[in-house]
Every structure is written in structure tokens, then in C-alpha cells.
Amino acid sequence: MAPDTVTSAASPLELYLRERLEHKKLLLMTHVVCGYPSFEDNWRELEIMAEFGVDMVELQFPFSEPSADGPLFVRANQEAINNGTSPADCFAFMEKVSAHFPFKVLMMGYYNTVFKMGEATFVNKLAAAGGCGYIVPDLPVEEAGELHGLSASKGLAPIVLMTPTNTEARLQLLGDASQGFIYAVARKGVTGNKTEMGDDLDAFIRRCRAHTTLPIGVGFGVKQKADLDFLRGRADIAIIGTAALSAWEEGGENALRTFFASLTA
Amino acid sequence: MSLFDFANSREGYYGNYGGTFLPEILTATIEELQDCFRTCKNDPSFWNEFVDLMRTYSGRPTPVTYLENLSRQLGGARIFVKREDLGHTGSHKINNVMGQGLICKRLGKKRVIAETGAGQHGFATATMAARFGFDCKIYMGAIDIARQRPNVFWMESLGAEVVSVEDGQRTLKDAINECLRDWVTNMADTHYVLGTACGPHPFPEMVSFFQSVIGKEAREQIIDEAGRLPDRVFACVGGGSNAIGIFQGFMDDNVELVGVEAGGHGPGSGLHASRLAYHDASVGVAQGYKTYFLQNDDGNMLETHSIAAGLDYIGINPILADLWEKKRVRFEAATDEMVRETLTLVMRTEGLIPALESCHAFAQAILEAPKMAKNEIILINQSGRGDKDIFTVADTIEDEHWKQFIKDKAVEYGS
Numbered sequence A: 001m002a003p004d005t006v007t008s009a010a011s012p013l014e015l016y017l018r019e020r021l022e023h024k025k026l027l028l029m030t031h032v033v034c035g036y037p038s039f040e041d042n043w044r045e046l047e048i049m050a051e052f053g054v055d056m057v058e059l060q061f062p063f064s065e066p067s068a069d070g071p072l073f074v075r076a077n078q079e080a081i082n083n084g085t086s087p088a089d090c091f092a093f094m095e096k097v098s099a100h101f102p103f104k105v106l107m108m109g110y111y112n113t114v115f116k117m118g119e120a121t122f123v124n125k126l127a128a129a130g131g132c133g134y135i136v137p138d139l140p141v142e143e144a145g146e147l148h149g150l151s152a153s154k155g156l157a158p159i160v161l162m163t164p165t166n167t168e169a170r171l172q173l174l175g176d177a178s179q180g181f182i183y184a185v186a187r188k189g190v191t192g193n194k195t196e197m198g199d200d201l202d203a204f205i206r207r208c209r210a211h212t213t214l215p216i217g218v219g220f221g222v223k224q225k226a227d228l229d230f231l232r233g234r235a236d237i238a239i240i241g242t243a244a245l246s247a248w249e250e251g252g253e254n255a256l257r258t259f260f261a262s263l264t265a
Numbered sequence B: 001m002s003l004f005d006f007a008n009s010r011e012g013y014y015g016n017y018g019g020t021f022l023p024e025i026l027t028a029t030i031e032e033l034q035d036c037f038r039t040c041k042n043d044p045s046f047w048n049e050f051v052d053l054m055r056t057y058s059g060r061p062t063p064v065t066y067l068e069n070l071s072r073q074l075g076g077a078r079i080f081v082k083r084e085d086l087g088h089t090g091s092h093k094i095n096n097v098m099g100q101g102l103i104c105k106r107l108g109k110k111r112v113i114a115e116t117g118a119g120q121h122g123f124a125t126a127t128m129a130a131r132f133g134f135d136c137k138i139y140m141g142a143i144d145i146a147r148q149r150p151n152v153f154w155m156e157s158l159g160a161e162v163v164s165v166e167d168g169q170r171t172l173k174d175a176i177n178e179c180l181r182d183w184v185t186n187m188a189d190t191h192y193v194l195g196t197a198c199g200p201h202p203f204p205e206m207v208s209f210f211q212s213v214i215g216k217e218a219r220e221q222i223i224d225e226a227g228r229l230p231d232r233v234f235a236c237v238g239g240g241s242n243a244i245g246i247f248q249g250f251m252d253d254n255v256e257l258v259g260v261e262a263g264g265h266g267p268g269s270g271l272h273a274s275r276l277a278y279h280d281a282s283v284g285v286a287q288g289y290k291t292y293f294l295q296n297d298d299g300n301m302l303e304t305h306s307i308a309a310g311l312d313y314i315g316i317n318p319i320l321a322d323l324w325e326k327k328r329v330r331f332e333a334a335t336d337e338m339v340r341e342t343l344t345l346v347m348r349t350e351g352l353i354p355a356l357e358s359c360h361a362f363a364q365a366i367l368e369a370p371k372m373a374k375n376e377i378i379l380i381n382q383s384g385r386g387d388k389d390i391f392t393v394a395d396t397i398e399d400e401h402w403k404q405f406i407k408d409k410a411v412e413y414g415s
Helices: A012-021 A039-051 A071-082 A087-100 A111-117 A119-128 A145-153 A168-177 A199-209 A225-231 A242-264 B024-041 B044-058 B068-074 B093-107 B120-132 B142-147 B149-157 B172-186 B203-226 B241-250 B318-325 B336-350 B356-371 B386-396 B400-414
Strands: A027-033 A056-060 A104-108 A133-135 A160-162 A182-185 A216-219 A237-240 B064-066 B078-083 B111-116 B135-141 B161-165 B190-192 B232-236 B256-264 B282-286 B289-293 B329-335 B377-382
Touching (some): A012 A027, A012 A104, A027 A242, A039 A087, A039 A242, A056 A071, A071 A242, A087 A104, A111 A119, A119 A145, A160 A168, A160 B024, A168 A199, A199 A216, A237 A242, B024 B093, B024 B203, B064 B203, B068 B078, B068 B336, B068 B356, B093 B111, B093 B120, B111 B120, B111 B172, B120 B149, B142 B149, B142 B161, B149 B161, B149 B386, B203 B241, B203 B377, B241 B256, B241 B318, B256 B318, B256 B336, B256 B356, B289 B318, B318 B329, B336 B356, B386 B400
Parallel strands (some): A027 A056, A104 A133, A160 A182, A182 A216, A216 A237, B078 B377, B111 B135, B135 B161, B256 B329
Antiparallel strands (some): B064 B078, B282 B289
16 A cells, blocks of 8 residues: 555554554454453463564453354354453553553444443553554444544544445445544354355445555454455455354363464465 | 424434434434434324324324322322323334334335343334334343243244343343444344434434324324313333333423333332432433443443343433423332332222233322322323233232242243
């Protein structure tokens, strides 16, 4: 991406990504559900992710009604809440993570978590914890005006999702509202199912590109080296969610290390 | 007053409540539905088609019945009942479902999904799907399946697939989450038949539109039967579709509207589903809309409880939340205990068997009737019939003959 596309309004997250993209063709973003199975386990997961040079991590704040998530994350959210994980715990954890690791950290969660604590409080706490932005999939841009405004003053990037069902007009609206990078949802459905990496996805990424100058991350069903090979040259960031948690569930640290080794081989 | 005139407010908002909070992938689908509904709503022939369908398929108009024995026994206001229990499948749910069936046809979709709590909405959706020739999948919490097996039996017999939801509290709210997950995957050929006046716009408006048939009929009928308008109208409120249905008939009249929530084990017990009457709920955003939810300080939803599965829900109709704040609708709650006593009383004095849900409205009306003058009039919406509750009711009144029957059946099936 040409450096001259960077405007003075670029968020710190965008600048970080552009800098990384100068050395690496495809960045990697991963996902951890805070407090599941425990914060100690989360830390070990993050150590492995850092070992393999992950560029960004979403820390999911667990919510009782995760209606956009698939079965694995639904259970993870539920168990994290049963373990007593609160938004305050998640911010405290985020502060430690962002101080210790080289990758950038984002909050991922549902809007009620933000709404209940208050948008201004959320933005202040996120900035204080070293977060760079947030992904809130059930907050449409029409409802996000105030939150996005508050975020700009703190240098936080609201990550907007583009999806294959959006019209061109809608993609333009989404492009105009976005900061940091675009989260391109590879297909219909919830997190965790397989995605066909092919012409349709290629065409969709091109459609997204037409409506933004920001880096584009592709998520939903990205789970193996072949997927990354497909995305390299087409997208800027591969987003790995469920596949990493599946590996951890199967065999803890060893399985997760094997999984990342297979991805980056 | 029009509840749905958004000329001076944001579309889909009722005061501070309502809205559309959905994942981006559903934007096109929800806009398509909004457009289709708007076209239907503005087309008088659509309403006529709906009313005609309800007349020939579900026996509308349902009557208003004067409860002479109960009124005399209580010694106060005269009590009348709107008989939604007499509709096909035994509750008001059929009104919304057949209406959305017509919408689904216009959308050109071939598959419907629905959540269900008590099973009445799932049951009604399954009949609609059979009638219109749609594929049908019903999501139902595992706990609700355990307490409402008769309705599950009917749904499956009608050709619907019933999916047991094992996540979360395994009740109505979790079934709604599963429907949203199905919808984000299959929206191209699937219509989500949401069963109550909750969820993202246009559902609260659309469900209210179809349920308004209750209030339209009831207003004319009570004038015919009682000679004038009622003083108070009572309806139970889970999601709040039967209540907004009957209330719409009296919105511009000098009639007090009373919503009755599930008081469960009472205030302070943590085991109830009363969002407004007990002041335990706060404003939040979940399941696609903004309203009062029973939630903790972190914004995670609380466990709810009611003897009536159909009222056992965390959120409330955003239109009713607004009307409550504007003091147009009064909210009360009836406890499980009051509901049990009410059911027995109504069965014995009038031979009616209201659903446990509807018994909440009866319970509050029975509490207030003796304090009202003899020339005053109460109208209760009997939203459903109680024979579906035979297991719960027989269990709570500890009927020994029923228990023996179940034991004998178990032996019969076990051998």
C-alpha cells in the first residue's frame, strides 16, 4: 500500500498496520475469549501467539447473549461468565497484555457490555488499558455515531465489518465510518464454520477494496495454511478465531503451537 | 394516537426504546423485510386478506364473554373476557403467525424459523408452515421442551423440526439467539417468524400490527355486550404481544391499560420475570433491540423464572416500555402462587381454563375487581387456553390420580 494514502487522520492502529505491512505481506490477527478457560490459560495462549509473530489480538469480553458467535465461542462466553469474568477483569487483563506483548490489542464484544458501563467510560477504560480499538458486531454504524466520536478523541479505532450481502451504497457508508482496518466477513453465518476460499471471496474482497483505502482483514472460517496462501496478495490481514481455540481445546499448548507452526510453515 | 408514526422520531424507535441492533450481514435482509411490511401495511387489501384468512382458518372474530358468576362472587366491577383461547392452536399467537405467513409468501421465501417458549408460538408457526407449504424449524430451550412436551409433540406431528437449545439458560432468550444464528446463515431463503413484539425493527411494529386485530374486535364487542367501553383492560406481558394487541383498541379512549408480568416467587427473590413492576430491570441492548432487560451491572442477562414458560423472558416490548414511562400503561406482577389460585377459581366459577400466562392477567383483575364499583367494567385478554399446561398444573396441585396415570403410562412404555 502506498504511504501517500495515509492521511493525517489515520489512527495509531492504521499506522502500526501499514508499518508492519512494509515487512510482511499478510498480517495475522488472533482471538482469545477472556477468562476462558482461565486468564492463566489466556496468557499461555498469547505467549504462543507472540512466539509466532501474531500482529494483533482481539480480546473478547464475554457476554451472556453472543448471538453472532458459533457453538465453540458461545460455550466459551458462557463458561467465562460462569467463572465470574467481568468487564473490569477483562480491562485489567488487557492492561497487562498490552504492556507485555509486542502485538496490538483490540476489544471484541457485544454492544450491551459497552452500553451498560457507558460509552465514555468504555472509551476511557479501553484507552487506559492500552487497547487500540474495538470490534462490536451488533452495533450498526447508524447507532455508532457517538461512540465513534468519543473514540476519535482517544485515538481508538472502531473496526467496521463489511459483508458479502451489503450493497455498494452500504459498503461506501461502512467504508466512510471505518478506522484502523476493515473486517471483511468472508461469508454468511456465525463464527467457526468452513469458508470456501475461491472466486466469490476474491470478488468480495475486491468490492471492499473499492470502498476503502484501509487495510483489509478477512475473518470467519480462516483456519489453515492454504487459506493464508489464498489471502496473501488479496487481503492484508488474516483473522483466525475458532481454529486456534479448537486447537487449544484439543491439546493445550502443544496443539496450539503445532497449529501456528502449520499456519506459518 | 398513532404508535407507529415515525415522522418526528427515528424509525423503529418508541421514545428511547426499540431500534435495530443486528450484525451487518443481516442489514439487507432486515431492510427487505421493512420494505415488504411497509407495502403490506399501506395496502388495505392486505389487511382484508389477513382478516379473511383469520375468519376462515382460525374462527375470528373470537367472542367476548361476560363472567357473571365471578363478577357476582367478587362483588365489584363486571368482568368480561376476550377469548383468544378459542383461536386455532389455542392462543393469540396464531394472529401474528398467519400474518407473517402472508409476508413470507410475498417475500418469496420457502423456509421459516421460529423461537418458542411455552410452545404456543412454535405450534402456531408449524400449522402455518404446513398450510402455506414452507419448511419449518423451531428452536426451543431444553428446559421449555421438558415442561411443554405436548406442544413439541404437535409441532413434530405437523412436520416441523424442533431443535433443543442447550446453551445459556436453555429457555426463550436462548432460542431467540439460535434463530438469529440460523438467520445470519440462511437469510436468502428463510424468514424469521419472531413470535412476540420484541427484537429488531420492524418486528415490534409488525407483530403489533397483526395482533391489533384483538383490540379492534374487542372494542366493538365490549360496547355491544356491556353498552360502553371498559374502565380497565388487563393483559399478561411476557414479550408483550397479546397486551399490545388488545391495548391498541383502546389507546385513544379514557381506559386504563394494565400489563401484568410474571412475579414468579415475588419481588427480591431473584426468581421472577418482572421487568417493570418490580424495578429490577435496567435499559440495555440485546437480541436486536433496546429496552428494559433483567441484567446485572456487567450487562449480562439474569436468570428468570415463571410458572408460565411464555412469560419467562428477560426483555419487554419496547412500545410497552415507552407507554409505561409515559404513564399510559400501568404495570403489575402476579406471583406463581396467585396464578395457581386464580386458575382454580376461574375453572370452578366459570368453566374457563386460561393458560398459566393468561392467569396472570386474571389474577390482577381479580385483585382489583372487588375494590371497583358495580357499574365499572373490566376486560381481560385471555391470551390462550390452559389445557397445554396439564402437566404443570396437575403437578402443582399434586393431583394423585394424574400421578398414578403417569406412573402407569411409564410402566406401559417401559415394558
